[in-house]
Amino acid sequence: MSRAPVFKPFTLALIQLGNISAEKSANLQHAREMILKAAAGHTKKPDVIVLPECFNSPYGHVHFPVYAEKIGFMPGKPYDVAKSDSASVKMLSSAAKETGTWLIGGSIPERDAANDHVYNTCTVYNPKGELVATHRKVHLFDIDIPGKIQFKESETLTGGTTMNFFDTEFARIGLGICYDIRFPELAMTSARKGCHLLVYPAAFNLTTGPLHWELLQRARAVDNQVYFSMCSPARDMSAGYHAWGHSMVVDPLGKVLVEASEGENILYTEIDPQTLEDARSGIPVTTQRRFDVYPDVSEGLKE
Numbered sequence: 001m002s003r004a005p006v007f008k009p010f011t012l013a014l015i016q017l018g019n020i021s022a023e024k025s026a027n028l029q030h031a032r033e034m035i036l037k038a039a040a041g042h043t044k045k046p047d048v049i050v051l052p053e054c055f056n057s058p059y060g061h062v063h064f065p066v067y068a069e070k071i072g073f074m075p076g077k078p079y080d081v082a083k084s085d086s087a088s089v090k091m092l093s094s095a096a097k098e099t100g101t102w103l104i105g106g107s108i109p110e111r112d113a114a115n116d117h118v119y120n121t122c123t124v125y126n127p128k129g130e131l132v133a134t135h136r137k138v139h140l141f142d143i144d145i146p147g148k149i150q151f152k153e154s155e156t157l158t159g160g161t162t163m164n165f166f167d168t169e170f171a172r173i174g175l176g177i178c179y180d181i182r183f184p185e186l187a188m189t190s191a192r193k194g195c196h197l198l199v200y201p202a203a204f205n206l207t208t209g210p211l212h213w214e215l216l217q218r219a220r221a222v223d224n225q226v227y228f229s230m231c232s233p234a235r236d237m238s239a240g241y242h243a244w245g246h247s248m249v250v251d252p253l254g255k256v257l258v259e260a261s262e263g264e265n266i267l268y269t270e271i272d273p274q275t276l277e278d279a280r281s282g283i284p285v286t287t288q289r290r291f292d293v294y295p296d297v298s299e300g301l302k303e
């Protein structure tokens, strides 16, 4: 595995996107406007901009196959955005290039041309607009809390089979999507692979949001002594799924640095490597692990 880049200070922007409708072209247009706004609307241009889970379509298993786009990204192979079949990839790539920022493009339903399976997929662009990484949601959101919420992504989605991170000139950033946060092994493995920040586009709801949204992010941050962030859609009570909102960034000591409320908003945070250094030197759990007592979950993982 390549060495992680030296961790340097940078600015992270989260777009808690609103107005996600049934009309994909309107969703893409609005997301584009908000990316341009996020890039312009701060004292310093952010280095990384993040969109939420399922930003180009309504969130629900019936919608995924209808909105799914073919992306065809192969890790390590060049990807020609101009020849892409995906309108969302084209928009995100051009917005990243136009703003000159890294862009974590939330997630969109993706159809794999080879097996026809549909995935919930995050795509990442560098400031030149090149598609550099993807992450397919590994753990599908299948829950049933009687009287509260039933949801079954596996009705129409297939889970991803890889863990994913990417390197910028200032940090290594690990990826997950929403329900992935409930499986600590994924975040733990990303941290062991040198990630400084973990970003999970997400969409909790009015049942699980108050219970676990903040708790899980602070837990994953403290467990692994990394920065952790989930970016949600804004809440829309006229939609079929009511997102919790509350997009958030947590530091490696578990402190919430910034949090949105429910509505559409753009949040900015300064990511400071010193906080990660201080957390790891003051409470040195990263060097005190006892792999003679329990196994290292990241050992033997395929590259």
Ligand SMILES: NC(=O)CC(=O)C(=O)O
Binding pocket: 141, 177, 178, 179, 180, 182, 202, 203, 204, 205, 208, 209
């Ligand atoms: N929407 C999700 O994938 C997960 C979620 O809402 C939860 O874990 O709660």
